[in-house]
Amino acid sequence: MATVSIKDVAARAGVSPGTVSNVLNRPEKVAGGTRVRVEAAIRELGFVRHGSASTLRAGHSRTIGLSVIDIGNPFFTDVAAGVEDMASERGYAVILGNSSGSRLKEERNLLVFAEQRVRGVLITPSDEDPGRLERLRERDIAVVLVDHPAERSSQCAVAVNDVTGGAMAVGHLLRGGAGRIGYVTGPAAIRQCQDRRRGAEQALAAAGRDPAELREIAMPAMTAKAGQQAAEKLLADDALPDAVFCANDLLALGMLRGLLQAGVRVPDDVSLIGYDDIDFASASTVSLSSIRQPTYQLGRVATELLLDECDNPDTHAHQQIMFQPDLVVRESTR
Amino acid sequence: MATVSIKDVAARAGVSPGTVSNVLNRPEKVAGGTRVRVEAAIRELGFVRHGSASTLRAGHSRTIGLSVIDIGNPFFTDVAAGVEDMASERGYAVILGNSSGSRLKEERNLLVFAEQRVRGVLITPSDEDPGRLERLRERDIAVVLVDHPAERSSQCAVAVNDVTGGAMAVGHLLRGGAGRIGYVTGPAAIRQCQDRRRGAEQALAAAGRDPAELREIAMPAMTAKAGQQAAEKLLADDALPDAVFCANDLLALGMLRGLLQAGVRVPDDVSLIGYDDIDFASASTVSLSSIRQPTYQLGRVATELLLDECDNPDTHAHQQIMFQPDLVVRESTR
DNA sequence: TGGCCCGATTAAAACGTATCAATCACAATG
DNA sequence: CATTGTGATTGATACGTTTTAATCGGGCCA
Numbered sequence: 001m002a003t004v005s006i007k008d009v010a011a012r013a014g015v016s017p018g019t020v021s022n023v024l025n026r027p028e029k030v031a032g033g034t035r036v037r038v039e040a041a042i043r044e045l046g047f048v049r050h051g052s053a054s055t056l057r058a059g060h061s062r063t064i065g066l067s068v069i070d071i072g073n074p075f076f077t078d079v080a081a082g083v084e085d086m087a088s089e090r091g092y093a094v095i096l097g098n099s100s101g102s103r104l105k106e107e108r109n110l111l112v113f114a115e116q117r118v119r120g121v122l123i124t125p126s127d128e129d130p131g132r133l134e135r136l137r138e139r140d141i142a143v144v145l146v147d148h149p150a151e152r153s154s155q156c157a158v159a160v161n162d163v164t165g166g167a168m169a170v171g172h173l174l175r176g177g178a179g180r181i182g183y184v185t186g187p188a189a190i191r192q193c194q195d196r197r198r199g200a201e202q203a204l205a206a207a208g209r210d211p212a213e214l215r216e217i218a219m220p221a222m223t224a225k226a227g228q229q230a231a232e233k234l235l236a237d238d239a240l241p242d243a244v245f246c247a248n249d250l251l252a253l254g255m256l257r258g259l260l261q262a263g264v265r266v267p268d269d270v271s272l273i274g275y276d277d278i279d280f281a282s283a284s285t286v287s288l289s290s291i292r293q294p295t296y297q298l299g300r301v302a303t304e305l306l307l308d309e310c311d312n313p314d315t316h317a318h319q320q321i322m323f324q325p326d327l328v329v330r331e332s333t334r
Numbered sequence: 335m336a337t338v339s340i341k342d343v344a345a346r347a348g349v350s351p352g353t354v355s356n357v358l359n360r361p362e363k364v365a366g367g368t369r370v371r372v373e374a375a376i377r378e379l380g381f382v383r384h385g386s387a388s389t390l391r392a393g394h395s396r397t398i399g400l401s402v403i404d405i406g407n408p409f410f411t412d413v414a415a416g417v418e419d420m421a422s423e424r425g426y427a428v429i430l431g432n433s434s435g436s437r438l439k440e441e442r443n444l445l446v447f448a449e450q451r452v453r454g455v456l457i458t459p460s461d462e463d464p465g466r467l468e469r470l471r472e473r474d475i476a477v478v479l480v481d482h483p484a485e486r487s488s489q490c491a492v493a494v495n496d497v498t499g500g501a502m503a504v505g506h507l508l509r510g511g512a513g514r515i516g517y518v519t520g521p522a523a524i525r526q527c528q529d530r531r532r533g534a535e536q537a538l539a540a541a542g543r544d545p546a547e548l549r550e551i552a553m554p555a556m557t558a559k560a561g562q563q564a565a566e567k568l569l570a571d572d573a574l575p576d577a578v579f580c581a582n583d584l585l586a587l588g589m590l591r592g593l594l595q596a597g598v599r600v601p602d603d604v605s606l607i608g609y610d611d612i613d614f615a616s617a618s619t620v621s622l623s624s625i626r627q628p629t630y631q632l633g634r635v636a637t638e639l640l641l642d643e644c645d646n647p648d649t650h651a652h653q654q655i656m657f658q659p660d661l662v663v664r665e666s667t668r
Numbered sequence: 669t670g671g672c673c674c675g676a677t678t679a680a681a682a683c684g685t686a687t688c689a690a691t692c693a694c695a696a697t698g
Numbered sequence: 699c700a701t702t703g704t705g706a707t708t709g710a711t712a713c714g715t716t717t718t719a720a721t722c723g724g725g726c727c728a
Contacts, residue, residue: 224617283558
């Protein structure tokens with residue numbers, strides 16, 4: 001009564017346990033009549049498959065691990081939503097791991113994933129360390145990189161072109177007639193920050209300008225608070241730039257607040273553009289121009305690739321998918 | 335080589351599998367010398383325990399399920415972070431389920447949890463249906479309600495007093511000299527919205543005013559967009575209220591934008607207060623007064639209760655914990 | 669020296685499912 | 699009628715761990 005097993009169902013339906021298992025896993029292999037009888041027994045007894053026993057015997061589970069850097073960041077939240085939806089549609093459960101940017105916690109999460117014998121892992125690595133992921137593959141755990149380019153061609157990866165995004169942002173500012181342009185960014189170690197700067201420089205070069213003109217302000221964090229501090233730095237300068245590109249929307253929102261409080265008009269005095277197009281970008285007082293990424297889609301597609309690799313290991317071809325970002329023009333830019 | 339089992343470790347260390355299991359689960363029961371030998375073997379072989387086999391034999395897993403209404407809402411994200419941290423500290427993995435407010439998806443998530451034989455479930459129920467949770471308890475799965483009062487004394491629940499919070503918000507507005515007060519809220523079915531209104535009415539009554547004065551504007555969603563629409567409604571009225579209380583910060587941010595765009599000064603013309611104190615509340619152009627909830631703590635404590643119930647089922651006493659919210663005064667209120 | 673006890677270790681039996689070879693019923697074929 | 703073939707079902711086994719009772723090896727006491 002505590003637990004009702006496949007045997008109980010078999011007894012009730014007058015078949016063998018093997019047949020019940022077949023109804024569960026290969027319904028097409030079992031005759032119509034018996035199937036409905038078994039299904040009825042399942043319903044009547046309230047049977048629910050013991051996932052662990054199934055995993056143990058089959059050698060693989062129906063769960064995937066999702067390791068993100070910061071679950072508090074709307075970007076990752078959106079990705080997680082996409083992952084969750086797709087996984088759920090395909091009958092997989094998602095085990096969530098939040099590394100908070102700490103390598104130790106990431107390591108611990110991967111261990112948990114390994115213990116649970118997850119079928120695969122979706123990860124936005126917090127730093128460059130191929131070895132760690134290699135160890136997963138040795139355990140027959142598929143890996144798909146999320147928002148990170150592939151480190152080798154033998155793995156799947158889903159990312160958004162940050163160079164293009166950076167170029168879009170600065171190109172837009174230049175078309176608005178911007179002269180001096182500032183770039184507010186996060187820690188240098190973050191790949192996305194570098195790529196977006198590279199794009200910005202490309203846009204300058206394409207306009208016949210010197211990429212070195214870009215005035216860069218690097219902050220230790222990519223939060224709204226850091227953005228406001230960046231505004232103070234900017235205001236301390238002799239002259240304001242005509243336009244500012246922030247490496248993410250949180251920085252941009254903080255910057256916006258800092259500028260407005262100092263009496264600087266946006267976009268009249270300074271144009272401002274962010275990155276990510278989080279919900280709050282459109283909701284701010286002066287709505288924020290930004291670079292939109294297909295975040296939710298990123299999660300969905302990454303999951304799709306992962307499950308494809310799991311379910312069809314032989315026909316699966318590794319793919320590196322690169323999405324393109326979109327420019328969203330709102331009030332904060334001319 | 336593909337999988338290294340407890341047996342391989344045993345062979346390598348020159349002991350029996352049972353001893354290895356003891357080293358893993360009751361290290362104090364095994365002699366010092368053998369323990370270090372076994373631990374060495376584990377390290378050398380890269381052994382990682384097969385969670386499913388363990389679960390199968392032991393009868394219970396080291397995972398918990400977390401079912402939230404909307405993973406995109408910063409409130410739930412904070413809760414999830416608290417849950418994840420505490421669970422991780424205690425060696426538990428978290429399976430994430432996002433119901434998106436859909437009863438069907440919630441149902442499906444609970445099924446997945448049951449299949450995985452999770453030790454317990456943390457849930458913010460999307461509606462009132464005690465039966466569903468009762469079925470979980472019959473399967474020996476502990477349940478703790480999150481941000482929802484207990485439905486009976488035989489279960490744990492962690493919530494924040496929304497009535498008090500509502501009273502705090504409106505009390506603050508009244509102290510600021512507000513005459514007419516508006517209440518912008520979400521769907522009537524949402525318990526939190528009702529409780530907060532009740533608190534608002536209590537504050538009016540306590541100030542010797544008629545609770546019926548409260549001008550309520552109910553929106554179908556609790557988003558920034560809905561907040562801006564609410565502002566339009568408000569502006570269409572003959573006279574603006576002196577102050578507005580919004581049932582969450584997203585509504586308030588939208589309202590703020592709507593008012594400012596219409597040339598209404600905040601807080602000079604209208605005071606504005608939100609609820610939740612999400613990060614963006616302090617980052618908005620006119621920083622938002624709000625009611626802070628111990629969100630992260632909510633997740634941590636709920637998880638602690640759940641794991642206590644799991645690990646000490648005999649001594650565990652069910653608790654209904656009610657946190658108190660805090661008033662955070664910023665620029666948007668007088 | 670013989671008997672006992674105690675801590676440390678082992679051997680064996682489960683847990684619930686999936687899988688595969690074997691069996692069965694029965695129809696079609698020669 | 700004997701044989702083959704086919705599709706449906708069964709029985710037995712193994713997955714990797716935990717747990718219990720049994721065993722072992724000494725040290726201690728009488």
